[in-house]
Amino acid sequence: MPRKAAELLESITGKLAPDPHANRLLPLIGRGAARRSTLAALCLEQRHVIEADRRAFLHLAQRSAWGSARPGEAGSGGASAVSEFFTVLAEGEAVAGHRLGAFGAACGVDEEQAAAYQPLADCQSYPAYVAWLALNGEPADVVLALNTNFAAWGDYCATIADALRRHYGYDDAACAFFDLFAEPGPELRQKSLAAVEEGLDSGRTDEHEALRYGRLLQAYEARFWHALWELDQRTG
Template identity: 60%
Template sequence: MTAFARACGVTDERSRAHVPLAGCQAYPAYVSWLALNASPTDTVLALTANFSAWGGYCARIAAGLRTHYGFEDESCAFLDFFAAPAPDLDAQATAAVQAGLDSGALDMETAHTYGALLQRYESMFWAALS
């Protein structure tokens, strides 16, 4: 069991019995679909824009868990990982998008559609949790 689950008071038995919420599965399923089916350049642009927002969420959630619930660093490690700036990843994404622009492989309309869908699926995730 993860440190996060333990900090939330989840027992091994409860963890094994957990049935995922359908609304929380749409976002990761769509990311998987993009990885398997979409143009890499369009996908990189959509994911890079989405991860910027995701990193902000992770930072705020980790801070709130520490402040209001006394969570330790180990329990927030997943959130901290995504909250931290990733300059190498940003540089790689910029290079991939530039290569797509240079080769004509980037379809801005499709990338925008992918990004909009990612945001909607992420919104479904949060709504399912509430």
């Protein structure tokens, strides 16, 4: 794959790297100090995030098929590297949804509790913005923005998976949701590079827009974790 795609991904990821101290909940989980009720809330919030993101990615895949990549355009459809990238993401969300059940069970979440749970607005601001991007963003730029966010999310998941085993006694099944994102497969990296290269070759990539999208995604990601941290502090 031409070097320019990898360089652009690395450049934007570096520019948007989050403050390592911004996520106050992560160190609590990392040392086993977060309440189990907070872990349950994390699971319940993710139930909403996963399904929303899956649908958003499917819409982006449809929009970015050949001939239909720009907002408001109607095209003939077909395969494209950008479309394949979003298809892989949607498939990954479906897998994540199946794995989340074991984490919820370990947290003591049952269907009655899940049905009664009221999501936190700050936790759901991230998928709300992903849905906005699915409707309004240039898909090639959304590829770059999401990759930037995935780097931080993967690190968070790796820390959580380790802490759940080490401090909370969760088994591999209960940690599988976080393991999925902590070690993304090489296919996603290849699809990312191909999608970025396609965006560059077609002239649809705008680094300024990608940075704007990515900055907002990172801000909404930070809100997600801060809302759960505040919940942990309030819980008696």
